[in-house]
Amino acid sequence: MWTVPKPNYRGGLCADGEIAVNIGGVRVVLFGDVLNRYPDSRLAELVNCSTQNAEVISALCDDFDPGRKEFYFDRDPDAFRCIIDVYYFDEIHIKRGICPICFIKEMEFWKIDQSVLDECCKSYLSEKEDELKEIANKVKLILEDLDVERCSTRAQRCQRFLWRLMEKPGSSLPARVIAIASFLSILVSAVVMCVGTIPELQVADAEGKLVEHPTLEAIETACMMWFTAEFLLRLASSPNKLHFALSIMNIIDFMAIMPFYVVLSLTYLGTKSMMELANVQQAVQALRIMRIARVFKLARHSSGLQTLTYALKRSLKELGLLLMYMGVGIFVFSALAYTMEQSHPETLFRSIPQSFWWAIITMTTVGYGDIYPKTTLGKCNAAVSFLCGVIAIALPIHPIINNFVVFYNKQKVLETAAKHEVELMELKSDREERRGSTDEAFPKPSNPAKTIE
Known part of the structure; x- marks a missing residue:
């Protein structure tokens, strides 16, 4: 008491x-x-x-x-x-x-x-409510994967099956095979893009200019056909087309596919003399650079890269603080270096904007050596600048790593909680079914007193 x-x-x-x-x-x-x-x-x-x-x-x-x-x-x-x-x-x-x-x-x-x-408890409560909503969303996704047959029409069942096949690698063996094939296609496409720039592997065209080898172009075309078919199937089977179109990863997929067909169109128009050949070649070279976006497609198949992306989003404040420190340091030390080096006749610091490059590579401890101080005061300024750069970079690293670890562990806990919730729901439904079958096998008498008599 x-x-x-x-x-x-x-x-x-x-x-x-x-x-x-x-x-x-x-x-x-x-x-x-x-x-x-x-x-x-x-x-x-x-x-x-x-x-x-x-x-x-x-x-x-x-x-x-x-x-x-x-x-x-x-x-x-x-x-x-x-x-x-x-x-x-x-x-x-x-x-x-x-x-x-x-x-x-x-x-x-x-x-x-x-x-x-109290305000501290309200923030703690809102955090827990967000976790429960996330668990509920994960449970909903798991139940949708388990309950495909609830779709009323055959078209809906086919759409759900195709969506699981393209988006849920863990749902079946064919889905896993498709995910592995997509992953390998991304790697092959990235390797072909890099290898195609080696001069020894290029061939000369009719004008004597070096272009990609026909074999590499064929591999590139095959990969793009796969990416296109995959994107169209995912779009067709998506239950929410608007959400699919606004998703960042799907926008990256579209940006990785689109340049290939634009290059084909421009090449066709250039050969038909509908456009100037020089303009076509410039546009083709600009669009070929966009092939780099295919590398970002790996994030859709890697949970680790997705976790890293979410952790960086949570660390925007720390990253902004780091950029602010570096920006102030670059401006201050480049201005000091320009002022201190003016007395030397062979100075490499021609202007303060030109000194920005020196300050950046010095504070980040890269130090290419293309620009360096020659006076004693300039060398002292350089020593202080890279010491401050090391401190400025080291300070926000721990919070960023901590955010990554916390978010990663939280996702693991939420996934485990969602699976546990699904198991409890299955046990509860089995118990209710067992109870219903027992009641059917042994129905209660309508009038107990009359039965006793």
Whole structure:
């Protein structure tokens, strides 16, 4: 038993102003004037109601002992210790070890508004709510993968099957094979793009200019045909076409495919003399650079790259801080280097904007050596600049790594929780089916008394 201390106030309370409540086996004595600070709460209604009104009492508590004048509640006593603080401090803190979602249910039971939660607890609660929403979304995706047959029409079933085949590598062996083939196609396309620039492997065209080998172009065309078919199948089977079109990864896929067909069109127009050949060649060279976007297609098949991307998004503040430090340092040290090196007749620092390049490679500890100071003060300035660069780069690294580790572990926990939730749902459905079959095998008699007779 523990008793909430009675506050100092002018008029003393009679015995009727006190109530004893039993919360999960823990007896607590409370005072009426304190509870009436929140008159709409359950405890305030309890202290103000008549002990003779059994209906009201039964609606407010689980049980009542008239002899001891004690009200019983089958609730969590640890959560109640936090609830009672609102009557004394006008705010509530969720103590460590208590689930915030369950605590909100406790507040609803005791009829305490959520506005009394402290700001730190509100942020903690919103974080947990976001986690629950994420778990619910993962559970929904898992259930959609498991329940393909619920689609009403054959077209919907085919669309769902094709979507799982193209987007869910773990759903079946053919889906895994398609994912591996797509991954290998990306690698082959990237290798062909790099190898095609080797002069020894290029061939001369009719004008004597070096172009890609026909074999490499054939491999490139085959890879693009695969990418195109894959993209169209994913688009056709997508349940939400608008969401599919606005997805960043799908935009990257489209940007990786589009230049190939634009180059074919421009080449065709150039051979038909509808455009100037020089303009066509410039456009083709510009579009060939966009083939680099194919490398980003690897992120769709790698959960590690996706986790790294999300971690970098969460670390935008730290990255911005790093860029701000480096920007200020580059401006200051390049200006100092330009000023200190002006006295030397063979100075390499012609202007402050030109000194930016030196400051960048110095603060990042690269140091190409193409621009370097020749005076003593300039060398001292260079030493201070790369020491400051090392410190500026090292400071935000730990928060960025910590964000990556926290996000990665959180995703693992959420995936495990989602799978556990699905298993519980399956066990519950099996239990209900088993109970229903038992009721059908042994139906209850309509009139037990007549059966006994």
